[in-house]
Amino acid sequence: MQTTVTLRDVARAAKVSVSTASRALAGGGLTSKSTEARLQRIAAELGYRPNTLARGLKTRSTRLVGLVVHNLTNASFRVLAEVVQRRLRAEGYQALLCITADDPEQEAETIETLADQRVDGLIICPTGHNGALLASLDASGTPVTCVVRRDETVELETVLAADPEGAYAGTRHLLELGHRRIGLIVGRQETTSGRERLSGYRRALEEAGIAFDPTLVHAGRYEPETGLAGCRQLLDRDDRPTALFAANHESALGVLRGLAERNIALPDDISLLCYEDVPGFAWQRPAISVVDSGANAMAELAADRLLQRLRPNAAPSAAGEYRIGARLIQRQSVRPVAH
Amino acid sequence: MQTTVTLRDVARAAKVSVSTASRALAGGGLTSKSTEARLQRIAAELGYRPNTLARGLKTRSTRLVGLVVHNLTNASFRVLAEVVQRRLRAEGYQALLCITADDPEQEAETIETLADQRVDGLIICPTGHNGALLASLDASGTPVTCVVRRDETVELETVLAADPEGAYAGTRHLLELGHRRIGLIVGRQETTSGRERLSGYRRALEEAGIAFDPTLVHAGRYEPETGLAGCRQLLDRDDRPTALFAANHESALGVLRGLAERNIALPDDISLLCYEDVPGFAWQRPAISVVDSGANAMAELAADRLLQRLRPNAAPSAAGEYRIGARLIQRQSVRPVAH
DNA sequence: CTTGCTTCCGCAAACGTTTGCGGAGCATGG
DNA sequence: CCATGCTCCGCAAACGTTTGCGGAAGCAAG
Numbered sequence: 001m002q003t004t005v006t007l008r009d010v011a012r013a014a015k016v017s018v019s020t021a022s023r024a025l026a027g028g029g030l031t032s033k034s035t036e037a038r039l040q041r042i043a044a045e046l047g048y049r050p051n052t053l054a055r056g057l058k059t060r061s062t063r064l065v066g067l068v069v070h071n072l073t074n075a076s077f078r079v080l081a082e083v084v085q086r087r088l089r090a091e092g093y094q095a096l097l098c099i100t101a102d103d104p105e106q107e108a109e110t111i112e113t114l115a116d117q118r119v120d121g122l123i124i125c126p127t128g129h130n131g132a133l134l135a136s137l138d139a140s141g142t143p144v145t146c147v148v149r150r151d152e153t154v155e156l157e158t159v160l161a162a163d164p165e166g167a168y169a170g171t172r173h174l175l176e177l178g179h180r181r182i183g184l185i186v187g188r189q190e191t192t193s194g195r196e197r198l199s200g201y202r203r204a205l206e207e208a209g210i211a212f213d214p215t216l217v218h219a220g221r222y223e224p225e226t227g228l229a230g231c232r233q234l235l236d237r238d239d240r241p242t243a244l245f246a247a248n249h250e251s252a253l254g255v256l257r258g259l260a261e262r263n264i265a266l267p268d269d270i271s272l273l274c275y276e277d278v279p280g281f282a283w284q285r286p287a288i289s290v291v292d293s294g295a296n297a298m299a300e301l302a303a304d305r306l307l308q309r310l311r312p313n314a315a316p317s318a319a320g321e322y323r324i325g326a327r328l329i330q331r332q333s334v335r336p337v338a339h
Numbered sequence: 340m341q342t343t344v345t346l347r348d349v350a351r352a353a354k355v356s357v358s359t360a361s362r363a364l365a366g367g368g369l370t371s372k373s374t375e376a377r378l379q380r381i382a383a384e385l386g387y388r389p390n391t392l393a394r395g396l397k398t399r400s401t402r403l404v405g406l407v408v409h410n411l412t413n414a415s416f417r418v419l420a421e422v423v424q425r426r427l428r429a430e431g432y433q434a435l436l437c438i439t440a441d442d443p444e445q446e447a448e449t450i451e452t453l454a455d456q457r458v459d460g461l462i463i464c465p466t467g468h469n470g471a472l473l474a475s476l477d478a479s480g481t482p483v484t485c486v487v488r489r490d491e492t493v494e495l496e497t498v499l500a501a502d503p504e505g506a507y508a509g510t511r512h513l514l515e516l517g518h519r520r521i522g523l524i525v526g527r528q529e530t531t532s533g534r535e536r537l538s539g540y541r542r543a544l545e546e547a548g549i550a551f552d553p554t555l556v557h558a559g560r561y562e563p564e565t566g567l568a569g570c571r572q573l574l575d576r577d578d579r580p581t582a583l584f585a586a587n588h589e590s591a592l593g594v595l596r597g598l599a600e601r602n603i604a605l606p607d608d609i610s611l612l613c614y615e616d617v618p619g620f621a622w623q624r625p626a627i628s629v630v631d632s633g634a635n636a637m638a639e640l641a642a643d644r645l646l647q648r649l650r651p652n653a654a655p656s657a658a659g660e661y662r663i664g665a666r667l668i669q670r671q672s673v674r675p676v677a678h
Numbered sequence: 679c680t681t682g683c684t685t686c687c688g689c690a691a692a693c694g695t696t697t698g699c700g701g702a703g704c705a706t707g708g
Numbered sequence: 709c710c711a712t713g714c715t716c717c718g719c720a721a722a723c724g725t726t727t728g729c730g731g732a733a734g735c736a737a738g
Contacts (some may be wrong), residue, residue: 004479049451049454049455050455051396051455051457052455052456052457053392053395053396053401053457054396056392057390057392057393057396062392064456067436071421072411072417072420072421073417073421073618078411078412078417081411081436082410082411082412082438085436085437085438086438089437094435094437094452094456095435095436095437096433096434096435096436097406097420097424097434097435097436098424098428098433098434099421099424099425112388113433115388116388116389116390116391117391117403117433118390118391118392140343224618224622250618253618253619253622253623254622256622256623256624257622257623257624259624260624260625279412279563279589279592280592280619280623283563283592283593283595283596284592284595284596284619284623285595285596285598285599286599
C-alpha cells in the first residue's frame, strides 16, 4: 500500500513551495534553469507522477477522447479503433473505447457517460438518433467528429468513405467484364452508406444503359445472415445473376455460405465482388476481389481532424465533410462473364 | 458554451447546503425522504451531472479500468475487448482500451499512463517484461488480472485458456481419424500458449505411441506469414503430413494460402484443424474445423474476477490461476485419412 | 542612496466533490 | 420539566493540482 507521492512531497523535499514545484515541472521557463533541473531530478527520484484527476479538475482538460463504435468485428470499426488509438496516443491522448451495438439507447447513455468523464473530444460512428446530444456537446466546447456514418439530423464534422464512387467503381468493373445481371446485397436504406452504395450501383448501371431492376437488390443489416438470405433469394431466380456484389465484408461471408449450399463454384459459376477488404479475403481461396473502402485512411483522417480541433488555437467546429476514396483490388473471385 | 451546472447550483436552487445536496443525490438515506426526492427533481430539471474528476479526486476511485491487449485483429483480443467492455459497463465501469502491439516498451508506457489516470483496475494480456510494474500496481491497491497470457516473472491473478488440454483434444481428434503425421504450426516457444499447445500435441502423440518428430512442428508469431512458411516447409517433405494443426486463427489463414499455392484441396488432399474459432471459419467453404479456445468465457471470467476484487469488501489479491476449457467444433476441413 | 526594472518565487484561491463532526429541532420516556 | 436520543442538516476541511497576484531579491542606472 504505497502512499503515493504528491507534488507537496516533491516541494518539501526540494524546500520550495508547491507552486514553484508545479511551475518547475511544467518547464515553461517560469522558474530558473537551476531549480527546474533540480526539481526534475527530485521528482524523478521520488517517483512522482502527477494526479491527472486533480490536474483535469483545475485545467478542465483530461487528455481523454471518447471513441465510440458499433462493434469490433466489423473491419472498419476494428481498424478505426486501432489507428485512432495509436494516433491519439502519439499526441498524448488516451482513447476511451465504447461499444454501442448500433443501439440508440446505448449510444445516448454512452455519450452522457463520456461527457461526465469530461473527455476532451469524441470520435463517433453515430446511430443517427442522438444528433442533438452530440451537437450540444460540440457546441459546448467538446469537439465531436463523426466517422463512417453521418448523423443527418445535425451539422457536425464528418469523415466518410466515398461510397457512391466506390460502389460505382465496383459495379462498373463488373460491367466491363460483361456482366449484365448483377445482384446487390446492400445495407439498410436508413443508413447513409446503404443508400450511397446503392446509388453508386444504380448510376453505373444507368450509364451502361441497363435498366435498374429492384428485385436484384437485397437490403439488410451488415451481417452474414443478410448475405445468406440475399444470396438465396438471388439464386432462386430463373435468370440468375452472373455476378454478386456484397456491400460489406460480413454479408460476403453469408454469400459464401449461400453459394456453397448450392454448390456454386467461385468464380467459375458466378463472380463475387465485395465492398470492404479484410485480411481473410486476401488469404482465402479463391481470394476475394474487393473494393477497399479505405478504412485506414478514414481513421487517420478522423484522428487528424479531431486532434486539429483539440489544439489550443482551436478553430470553432467547422462542420466540414471529408471523403476517403475507395480502391478496387482485383483478386480471383470475379471473372469475365461466359457467353 | 454552456456553463456547466454544478452541485452548488443545485444546492442553491433548493436552498440547502452543498453537503445536503450531495447526500440527497447519493441517496443513502442520509437525508429525509422528502428532501431527497426534491433534490433529485431539481437536479434533473437543471440537468446536473456530477463531475467525475472531482468525485474521483475525493473518493480515490474513478470508475475506470484499463484494458490492454496486443491488437484487435486477433480473435481472442477482439472478443476480449468486446465482452469486457460490455461486462464492465453493466457494473458502471468504463474501459480504457490500450494497444501495445506486444511491445514491452509500449506496454510499460501504457501501464504508467493508466496508473496516472488512477484506473480502479487493470485487465491485461502481458508481454511478460513488465511484471514488476504490474505487481507493484496490484500491491498498491489497483487490482490487476492477467488474461490470455501469463506473466511468469510474477504472481498475479490470471485467467488462461486450457491450452494443453485443447491442443491435446485437437490432435487426439486427428489421431482418432487415422492421421499419423500431423504437422503443427504453433506460437513462439517463449510464450506460455506456444509451449502449452505444443505440449498438448506431444502428449496426445505419445499416448498414441507415436514418436514426436520435431521437424513436423513450425513455430513462429501468430501471423498469416508464419502459417504460410510453416505450410510450405511441411508440404515440401517427402512424407507429407496428412493433417495440419494450425495453432491460431491467423496462421491458419497462411496455411490456407499455402495449400492453394500448391493446389492441395481441403479436405480431400489434406486435413486442417485450427486452434481458435472465428466467424469466417464457420461461413467459408469448406468450413474449418476448430478447437474453440473459449475466448468468450475467458473474457467473461476475467471481467468477473476483476469486478469481484473491485467490490468494497475486496479480498486481498488472490493470485489464483483460472483455466477455461476448450471445445472441439467439427466442421468440414478434416476427414479420416485415406489408406 | 534612491529609483526602477527583471527575475524568481510564495501565498492563497480555486476547480467540484465527499464526509467527519457537531448542532438544531423535535419527540419520547421518566 | 429535564434528560436522552434520534433525525436531519450545515460548516469546513480535504483530495492534488494550477495560476493570478504580489513581494523579495538582485542589479543597473541615475
